[in-house]
Amino acid sequence: MNSLILRTGTTFVMPLLLVFSLFLLIRGHNLPGGGFAGGLVAAASLALYGLSNGMNASKAVLRVRPETLIAAGLLTAVVSGALGLAVRGSYLAPIWWSIGSVKVGTPILFDVGVYLLVVGVVLTMVFALSAEEPS
């Protein structure tokens, strides 16, 4: 899609959307949001960027292959569960630490895994389906 307005617009909107997706991820435990919604927003922002500037530009922004994100996300989720197994003797049992007034725990880590995986899954499909047909 060769549109100057869209190209210029997404150049500004994409980073904002990425920040917004992180915001959704972090606040998700107390307010609407979460890893799934956040991951979808991040993936949508990169897909939009790819639509306007070409998928190669989007891949360059992402730096890693989306398949790597899938693997990393799944691994993060599995590891967060294994921590529960190691510390509390039950797989996926939550562990919480307090840093000042902020609470951090393995469910947050799990959510980060979901976030990474969702970004990877959507972008894998987008990149695959947008691949140019051989002519």
Next chain:
Amino acid sequence: MIAAAVGLCFLFALAIGVGRRSFARVPDQLAWLPGAAVLAAVIVAREEDALRLSWLPELGLQFVLRMDGLGRLFALIIACIGVLIQAYAAGYFSGKPDRERLLSLLLFFEGSMLGLAFSGDLLTLFAFWELTSVSSFLLIGFDSQSAEARKSAQQALTITAAGGLALLAGILVLGQIGGSFDLGVLASRAETIARHPSIGWAVALILLGCFTKSAQFPFHFWLPGAMAAPTPVSAYLHSATMVKAGVFLAALLTPVLGSAPLWSESLIGFGAATVVVGGIAALLQTDLKLILAYSTVQALGSLCLLIGVGTPNALHAALALLCAHALYKGALFTVAGCVDKQAGTREITRLGALARRMPVTALAGLLAGLSLIGAVAFAGFTSKELAFKSILASPDTRWLVAVMLLSALSGGGVAILVGYEVFWGKASGPTEHVREAKPIMVAAPLVLAVAGLALPLMAGLWERGLIQPALASITQGQPDKPVQPWYGVDLVLGLSLASWAIAFLVYRRHADLVHWGRAQRAFPSGTVLHAGVWTGILAFAASITRLVQNGRLRWYALATSAAVVALMVLQYAAAPGVPRVGGTGLQAFEALPLLAVMVAAVLAAASWNSLAAVASLGIVGWGLAAVYVDFGAPDLALTQLVVEALTVVLFVFVLRRLPQPRPKPDRWRLPHALFAGMVGCLMAFLAFAVTTTLPHEKVADWHAAMSVPEGQGRNVVNVILVDFRALDTLGEITVLAVAAVGVAAMYRSKLRREADR
């Protein structure tokens, strides 16, 4: 040390498999050292160091390795012959990369077999039982370039694995009846178990496992087929050890099932039939390995028969035969391997007069043959005497003397053919080129053959050290006579003399017998039947696949939705009364998005234009998001909106590649619409039913109340996703990952195929 012996085998197998290159530098003369370490572990193992690991104690599942007398005897046979065969195999494949692969597999097999011998729990035993089937498959198909070997391996695997399934079912039935899988516990409840009305099923299924594994008639045909394996494998697995696993299990379960109905009748009946079939077939072959294979079938039949008779005398004889057979048959197989390797053929008609060329092999062959024919002072003599005596001792089993006589004369014929004819018979071709095999290769048959003579000469050690402890673990009774090298002149000796005389006649007329055997083609062999059943199953599977997996996407959608509708309707038809559907209190402004959703859904289905259909679907999604917001689920609404946006993007990419405009409707359109409508109505009805009748409030209240104290979060939806129901989420994201990888892989391979075209 019990677990160590088993573990060492697997460890060595893995180490040799992984470090193939390094192990290739180990000279042939030392390649048996891993086996020797395992043997040492078996020898020093004591009954006290049993290993019990509890695994799901609620279901009584456990992993038990322990050693009783029977297990020790069996393990010693496995480990002793294991060392010799590994040395032999190193010489057999000297300098070839196959050497490491074979040694690794042999050790893997040895570990499975030792685990089987030491299992104190039926499920543990089953696991090792299956491992031996798998390693047997790998070893029969060792020469994977040969179609013959692959076919034989597959045949052996299907037979033994089918038997393994039957065995598992039998074990489960027995475990239900006896209330435990632990052999000790089961033995203590033997009397109640034997009286249970369903015990016949357990007996039949377990024996089916034993019979397939131990190549009993009518499943015996896989064993001659297994001769496609290299000779060291035939000597080890398909003569001395693995095929005895079925017999071993029958002996092991004698204290539990010995008095159950069907048990001894089946063992005696099938054992006798196997003796007859194997004994006769052995005399009709000309290939050395096939002669020995059918002779092994016959010996396995004898073992089953003796265990079926079940008196202390018969069990005693079975244990003696177990030892004697492992020694002489292992020796004869390795002799046959040496002859095959040095003379270049296994056809008995083309062999003869090799004694001068291969004196040590000839000596081993002669000694093993003497043991097989039952010459005085050899282990084979002792076991044959004991077997005849135990059968004659009871009037019920006296008719079996005829079977045992056939077994004796067949064994005698085989012994003369393999132990004498090959080395001292008339030469049928030039023998000058034949040389004696390497020392490391003749060591195995020689040691085994000499051991067959040494055992009866050290009868006290044999009896007290090996057989008595083994006997004590399967029966409380005592045999009348211990093992001895000589039992005096009596009826049994007379029978032996008669069998020798007939065996000699059989040997003289062997060529005629072979000729007669070749003429008997009318009777279909097991291999042919097996191939027929196999082809039939494959054809059936192919026709089902063609019907169900016909590649039409809409057929899949139709079948899936039809199944869902049918199952749910059936479920409701069986349930007492249809759930009450309560009022909804729908407000007018709430009806608006719902109306939009309905109109858009109809448009999406009816539109001829793909892009319009996608846009209509988008409206459905946005309308749903509005409904979510209205019902106070901002999380869902947010996710729904983003999903809709992304779906449109993906659709656009896909639409590029779909035919435009959409294909014209055909006669399937109406049924499809009907089914889609039914699924929709059903789901709507279910949603109504769930929200109006189930006590959902309690579940929701619990989650809402526990969210902050237990989940440290105020967003209940998110807490449920990442904490309360995190395992579900883990499963879902795994599905997502697989789906994404699948989409990418399919699409890329399609692009590549088009690029190639």
